[in-house]
Amino acid sequence: MSGSARQPPAWWYDGSTPPLHARLASGLFSVLASSRRALFRKGWRRRVRVGAPVVVIGNLTAGGTGKTPLAIALVERLAAAGRKPGVVSRGYGRADESKPVWVERDTDAAVAGDEPVLIARRCGIPVRVDRDRVAGARALVAAGCDVVVCDDGLQHYRLARDVEVEVIDGARRYGNARLLPAGPMREPPERGAECDFRVVNGGDTGFGEWPMRLHSDQVQPLLGGRARPLAGFAGQRVHAVAGIGNPERFFAMLRGHGIAVVPHAFPDHHRYVAEDFSFGSDLPVLMTEKDAVKCAAFATERYFRVPVTAELPEAFWIALLDRLHKPGR
Known part of the structure; x- marks a missing residue:
């Protein structure tokens, strides 16, 4: 997984005991x-x-x-x-x-x-x-x-x-x-x-x-134009970009549509620049809507946003x- 995502500490979710300094700080936070x-x-x-x-x-x-x-x-x-x-x-x-x-x-x-x-x-x-x-x-x-x-x-x-x-x-x-x-x-x-x-x-x-x-069945080109079925990417490799609180949720959703995901997780609210997308290959780039609002200035015809509906x-x-x-x- 490329990108510069800051992952939560492992002990938050894997059942291990947090280090002493974290537990002490947690007590202060609780007070x-x-x-x-x-x-x-x-x-x-x-x-x-x-x-x-x-x-x-x-x-x-x-x-x-x-x-x-x-x-x-x-x-x-x-x-x-x-x-x-x-x-x-x-x-x-x-x-x-x-x-x-x-x-x-x-x-x-x-x-x-x-x-x-x-x-x-x-x-x-x-x-x-x-x-x-x-x-x-x-x-x-x-x-x-x-x-x-x-x-x-x-x-x-x-x-x-x-x-x-x-x-x-x-x-x-x-x-x-x-x-x-x-x-x-x-x-x-x-x-x-x-x-x-x-x-x-x-x-x-x-x-x-x-x-x-969260349901999604289509993608929208960042440069404008008609929407395309998300199912059209099934069986293809794509660069998947997510700068959200839990990027894996987005990647799993794409995999659920039969898409071969090359994941790129970034920190939540990341401010993208064109260099962030130097992935080394010209695969399609699928990203969340939240990421897409920050990428239009340097998008190409390979960039697509994936709207979701609750x-x-x-x-x-x-x-x-x-x-x-x-x-x-």
Whole structure:
């Protein structure tokens, strides 16, 4: 596997004991995280409402779990139900995270972050990136949005929320269930029980969990043009590029379509340059949509993005929309 991906420590997921320094740091992290939660739960720090219902989609672990595809699917459902959704995000990976930005379809991912640009292109709705998610949500409401979807932000307690959705990687789950850096957890596993909905991306679901599948059946040339069936690459070797929280999920999806993958994993939110694609052969290059928004400037006709769609049971959408449609929301 080429690329410069920073892989999580082996002990997060292989059952081995984390080193002493990681366990000590994890204990300190636990004290700080629990103290911060207590400040909001006891009312010593104020949660702020923004004048519209807020849905937070997030995860308890470090790394990607499939939050953004779910956020896109939720926005599409809300729009179809007659609501006017907007998305607020911190915009991880952008050059200046201190500057709030309205995200348009053609906004540079270096300015707004890759996930907000992807959402703006897929959904065509107001998207605001702001390190202060309360300020970002207020800007969306002032712009006419009647529902705010927060892409990531379970730990951003200052923003009051009406619905919390936890997304879990079905393959990795919680790993060793230890807090950072001894394990992948940003908060203790029991925090998930407080969320209104728990969505599992792939793998088996447990009691009270909803299954989600990321489906893809076509590819889109980065230089524009007609979409092609993903099945058309079956039996071929391709360079597969993924700069996401769990690149192996993307590679496995392509292999499931019978594609011979030459994997290239990069760090999450990686800022690509043309030299990153000096792979030594002229095979087709298939990449995630999140990566594609950063590669158009140097793409060739060999570069394709692979859109994914989050598929969940209809009962999930009925339950979530019913929660939002209750009086006062």
